[in-house]
Amino acid sequence: MNAASVAATAPLRTGWLVDRRHDLLSTVGGLAASLVLLGLHLGVGVSGLVLWWAWVLALDGPHIFATLSRTYLDRRERAARRWLLLGSLGWFAAGPLAFSVSVLLGRRLPFDLFLAFTNVWAYWHVVRQHYGVMTLYQRKSKDTLPVDRRVDSLTLYVGLLAPFVAFALTHPVARRLLGLSPQPGPEALVAQICWAATAAVVALFAARQLQRWRAGLGIHTPKVLLLAAALGLSVLLFLPEVTRRMEVLMVAVVVTAFHNVQYHGIVWFYHRNRYHGPSVDPSAFGLAPRISGRFLVYVACGVAFTLLYRALGCGFGVHPGCGTFDTKLMLGAGLSLRDLASGFIWGFALHHYYLDQKIWRVSRDAGLHRDLKLSAV
Template sequence: MAQSLLNRQPWIFSARFDLGFILAPAVLVTLAALAWPLVGSALSETSPWLWLVLVVGVDVAHVYSTLFRTYLDRAELAARPWLYGLTPLLAWAGGSLLYWCGSLIFWRVLAYAAVFHFVRQQYGFMMIYARRERGLPPLFRRIDKAAIYGATLYPLIYWHCHSRQFSWFVDGDFIRLDLPLLATTAGIAYGAILAAYAVKEAMLLRRGAGFNLPRNLLLLGTATSWFIGIVLFDNDLVFTATNIIAHGVPYIALIWGYGRNQARLQGASSSFLAPSIARLFTWRAVPLYLAVLIGLAFLEEGLWDGLVWREHGGIFGIFEKLPSLDASNALIWLAPLLAMPQATHYILDAFIWRMQTRDTNWKQVLFAQERAVQQVGQP
């Protein structure tokens, strides 16, 4: 009975896959953060090797996973050539203009673009897991939206109104607001939204609509990881871990699951630019899939460290022979060029997963398992 109820949930791929790689990361990193005070003296700072795992292995790596959804897909490129052709060029040109106006302006705009991207990813997952909930009062969907936005925006408002010992990219990239009352008001509003959400869930159960496990786990993981990483703790390591793992791991898993469905549906006529790409999306090839992403991320961060930061020579020793261009006018074009993959990822991600668009190919691929089950159940 329990297995049957679990299988009827609106998973993207399957109960095991979604629970393990999309929903569990935020919950597990939250539990780890709560245990942090027990080992706080040993992990008071982000060590270089832990930084390598979190920032390079997850955060930067997840940026490059978008390649499999966009630039490495022949059909996708043909469908929107202007979007994929102009986005990186405009990101570079716009970034250069911003950097010319001031390095802090560049990093501030990039930080807020990243924040928007992180917030919208959680909203996107929320709407995906609520996709079967049709015929309910519109107020219920508005409460869902308010809850997921509250789970992300309240901690951000608190961050803007209180001094924190961490930053998104560089010191001072967020605008400082000396408005603690604003944070308090936002907290009260957030609490009211969560109360309304709980009442709404009780009403759904009373109506016999059931309990949407993945949607509720998504909200739980988002609310706890963002609150603990930003509000409860004022620690760079806790923020880095909760921020990166809860965002990056699910995205990498989403792209891999999408690629696996695409390879299965298309078979020998795969739209990937090369047949070898489709072979990455098998369980045996997961290490190779991750190695490709981490390799590209390592190259990017090595260039950043060798040309600009000079902070992790022990990790990026091979890049130490590069000339240091920090405080050079060359950074006006170099920094935006190095940030171009990241900026392109932020922009494209706002287009490639739009739930409002009907009958799109990506929905048929992403929900292939669901469609197969529906077809089997038809007489």
């Protein structure tokens, strides 16, 4: 790093994405939702099945609806992104296609690879959202030094991915899904390297903050809190001492609850500015303003959407705790009607992952930049 360039740079403006209260409740404070769910499971003994359904109905399903509310239900977005919105529906065919390939080949492998892909993408989606929120904070505070951008990115990616890789290589259920032997061999060393890398990037980030403070550049508190929350949860959740005591079902719940609350906070802020701001004509946007006019209406619509599509999955025995009426209806390659339905239901999540990475590109969308008030001091 060039010391002269650092000294010549003005101290940053410590900006919250919305405001201090909002961010501490959602953008950063979503961590509390994950910790409460983890605490109820490990500390109180609430079953993973009960917590999974509570999470799905209250947070996860509604957060998928949140994406729909700002795309398909927004008349202007439908017109501007017509081909994206139509083409993205193709993700609903991905699971049935992989299922069909397995049946034609007489082997489960293509469908099993599809399931592995969905789980990896699910975690990557969470990582990318944390990265996206971090970059929003950087924009809001004019946090532009290249060295900080590199340190921040390295810290986030390594701190979130390395513990996940260590978990995937050592946890018995994860190893089985990856087609590995029950007991780790050389992978145990890789897991240790992952934990060492996590400790190294945390130390690097802390050292950089100390350097900034000594240089009079200030510390960007919202960004630091976000990274501390995201990395802290990653380390806590994937520690072998924790995962050994947990039902594996809870990994998705704990990882994603933080992401869900964070996402709802950003979408609600976006809705308030786009559809209900000063000099805005709500009638120009179709259904989206009606749904987002009152928080209880927004919540009710999200829960209703979740009940509809999860009821479909439950009817086919896809979700935990639901019946498995099709266990004898085998369709080939050791796969059943339940597997086919599972592949289709995954389409809701895959469609969300894909659409999300297209509609939040602030650097390419001046309207989005305005609706998130990123130019505000």
